[in-house]
Amino acid sequence: MELLGGLSYISYTIGAVVCGLAAIWIGRKGDSARADRTPAVVALALTANWCFAAASFVPGKPIVELTEIARNLSWLFLLFRLFGNDGRDETLRLVRPAAAALAFVEVLQFLLLLISRNYAVTPELAALTFETAALFRIMVAVGALVLLHNLYVGAAATSRQILRWSAAALAGLWAFDLNYFTIAYLVGAVPGELSILRGIAAAIFAVPFAFGFTANTSDLEFRPSRAVTFRFLSLLLIGGYLAAMLALARWLDMLTGDLARLTQVGLIIAASALALIWMPSNRLRGWLRVTAIKHLFKHRYDYRSEWIRFTSTIGTTGFDNIPLQERVVKALADITDSPSGLLLVPDEEGQLELAANWCWEGAEVPLQAAPAVLGKSLETSELILDFDEARAGIDRQGELAHIPDWLLHDTRAWAAVPLLHFDRLVGLVVLARPLVARKLDWEDFDLLGVVGRQLASYLAEQAGQTALLEAGRFDEFNRRMAFVLHDIKNLSSQMSLLLRNAEKHADNPEFRKDMLVTLRNSSDKLNALLARLGRYGGGSAEKARPFDLAEIARGVADRLQRLHPVAVLRTEPVAVEGNPEALDQALAHLVQNAIDASDAESSVMLEIYSDGLSGKVTVIDSGHGMTPHFIRNSLFKPFVSSKAGGFGIGAFEARELVRSMGGRLDVESREGLGTRFTISLPLRAAHSLIGRAPSAEKTEVV
Structure with a gap:
């Protein structure tokens, strides 16, 4: 009890300080053009006063209850004033009876407080009074949330930009109260652990509420990254799994004897197996990521993260890294979460052949992977091939007749992205189907098309560098061969001169005969070598x-x-x-x-x-x-x-x-x-x- 009391004191003290500072900040720096600024300052001040009273006195004291009633009435009045932010006076007239009814229910807490202090002399009467008070607080919280929902849904687009922070804070405040008093009503007592958190909750909701009153509140947006959202959903899923297991274990406590022990052991084994098999699954994580992106974000891709990952993949170099052709495939596959891919490049006749295989196991790619006419078609249409559509017989630009059978028969083939450089096809990347199957949409086509052109420029640059390197080596080779040609020509001339002198001055017929044969053969070989070398340098072809x-x-x-x-x-x-x-x-x-x-x-x-x-x-x-x-x-x-x-x-x-x-x-x-x-x-x-x-x-x- 002493520990709970100390934690309660710290919690409500923090709430009092934060709410007081938020009230001062809105009063000094809040948007002066807003008519609800003064009610907001009053509401935060009364909330700080309630937190101060809860930190100073034992829960249940009349001063704590009175300050809480004042706090709730101030928040209801603020909600009423929020309806007039965009000048909707007619809306104020319609909302006034509902707001008055909620305020009346909250005022009844005074009567219940008086009854509990003077007339609830028996445990039954005390319990009835407590349950009635909790039920009234539930009614106020539900009514306030309904009004808040109507306020935000019915507001104009410009008003929503102003209301979103304030509405989010108020929704959190009343949602917490709804759960708090619902639990209190069900168990018939104030939940001690949740009571400690009320001060911290007030401090947390006061911060975004204060942000909502800045002059540039329409520019403030909460945009969690995809990574944060995915991790939060993963933790939420794990928490739901643990809660389900806890609830099931609680239910099994009602069983007795050997059946209970056997059932509990079986539950532990089944739960452990499910956790080990299901939770680390790539398919589960992919499904969770796709579902979160589909329902929580305006765009499928986080373009900043995709660009950073793309440049990291392409820019990685070194002896231990994969070649550029495979990095090209990986860069595109990472965007669509494809597990593997192939790169096809045109040969000298325009036919596509396999140039790189990234993680595509068992790929049976023929020597001529695709006809040249398919490459020409993709050059002119800039079409990204959807193989599921091709298998269904859908023909977009006349490409269906040219898609090779091996791609249609391999169900792993999902999409093909042409790599175009100055309207010339330098490659075609075939992407495998992601673990979580989905259809290609306009955002996929736009992003893959842009990335494909960028990758094509990298491949073209590499080809240009290779050609320059080969040209430099040939230039060096030609310079060396020029000296060789000159030396061989001099040798041939010397040997020819020796042959002519030997024919004139040799005395020994046998020696002269052997020498002539040897020199003539050597001269013929050297001249033949000169002819062949000269053919490389001069570019002229001999007559067939x-x-x-x-x-x-x-x-x-x-x-x-x-x-x-x-x-x-x-x-x-x-x-x-x-x-x-x-x-x-x-x-x-x-x-x-x-x-x-x-x-x-x-x-x-x-x-x-x-x-x-x-x-x-x-x-x-x-x-x-x-x-x-x-x-x-x-x-x-x-x-x-x-x-x-x-x-x-x-x-x-x-x-x-x-x-x-x-x-x-x-x-x-x-x-x-x-x-x-x-x-x-x-x-x-x-x-x-x-x-x-x-x-x-x-x-x-x-």
Whole structure:
């Protein structure tokens, strides 16, 4: 009891101080244009007086009851005056009888106080008087809340801006009184613990009430963040769960014997299992977040938080972080709470291929993930694809016919966001369905469209930096090769001069014969090397001539099988047109790479055949294989090598040599199984029909 008395003293003292300061602050700094400022000061002052009396005297003393009656009458009069804030005199006339009735009920507390002091001589009469007083206070609280509701709902928009803080404080005040006196009426006594809190409650409600009387009250808004709202709702949900468990445990107390013990143990096990499985669930948290945003906020997204998270995701760098392509997917997925996503980028022919996979397990993406016509459609329409609509047969901009089947069949696919940079498609992000399913709306489309353009600029910037880096490396390579060309040219000239002098002055016929053969071969090789190097620098293509594809392939196989087993599995005469030296060099690069990737006892296999339109040479090895990511992003990148000490230009040079002859280079590889390179060159018979196309238009399928 002494502890409760001390806490009650502290609580009511705080209430008296805060209410007194609030009354002084409104009197000095409150909006002087408001007609209800004086009633507000009086109400707060009388509330401070009641708190002072409750802190000074024992509960139930007449002075405490009298000051509480005065406090309640002042708040009722203030509520009556609030109806006239926007000049609605007619409303005051209609509300006056209701306010007078509530004041009359409160005045009856004087009579009940007199009866309890002089005539309630028996416990039954005292209990009846107490219950009647509590019932009257419940009636006043309910009536005041009804009037307050009508005041706020019926107010004009400008008046609501003025009333919202005051109305919120008054609603809290009377809601607390309603619960307090309802409990008192039900238990037949004043709840001691709640009585202590009345002083603190008065202090808490006085603060927003005072804010409501500032001159700029219409600019004051309470806007809790989404994080605070979500945590509050989570705590509320946990509290409701604990309250339900407590109520159920109370009900089980009525059971007796072994049945009671068995039921209680079962309840504990079931409640613990439910708490461990349900409360940490991502689906539950997602549902709670979506529900809170839907019903408590004007906009779905907190744009400030989304922008901070977006910049943090994209701006994170370092060796331990995921590549930019995956960060692009993650940045979009975080906005919609999608658990995974894919990034498709256009290849040289405009067809979309997989470039990044972020947390999408078991994704079966074909080599050509989407046709080029879909990319063109998204470029012109800037449409964000809703796959649920596509599955329902809804066609917005004619895109339905071009959406690949694998996306429609994979129910995880939810939306696709085009990444547009200067009206050019640089990527397409496929987002997985969120854990809490919902439909895309206009706010999703607006935000995803803006973020998509921003991400497209990052991808375009990275591509530009990569191109500049490659150009710089090529420039350095060309400068070095210029010196090499000069030295080789000097060597060739010297050897040619030596050959001419030897033809004139050599005396020994046998020595002269051997020397001439050796020098002539060396000179031919150097001149051939000069011709090939000159072709790279000058940009002019040699005239195509017919040759046998099988003969070149067998020559490369014979030359390299001294180092490693090379087997020709299938061969037939294939007449093609092109540059045999260039093909020899390209094929030698591919076979050498296959040898490097294979074990010492594992053979590299060649196949030479014709499909009726083109001649083909296939190089097959059973080495370690390559990942799709390496094939897409590194295999044909110059100066990128997976071999220690490799220059990283062999595969790139082979592809360029094949392209220069109007052909193409295809590659298929599986990790742990091996790799297959296929060179395709136009047959001599078909060459005159299809013509030589520019090399830029000839691309390979990777």
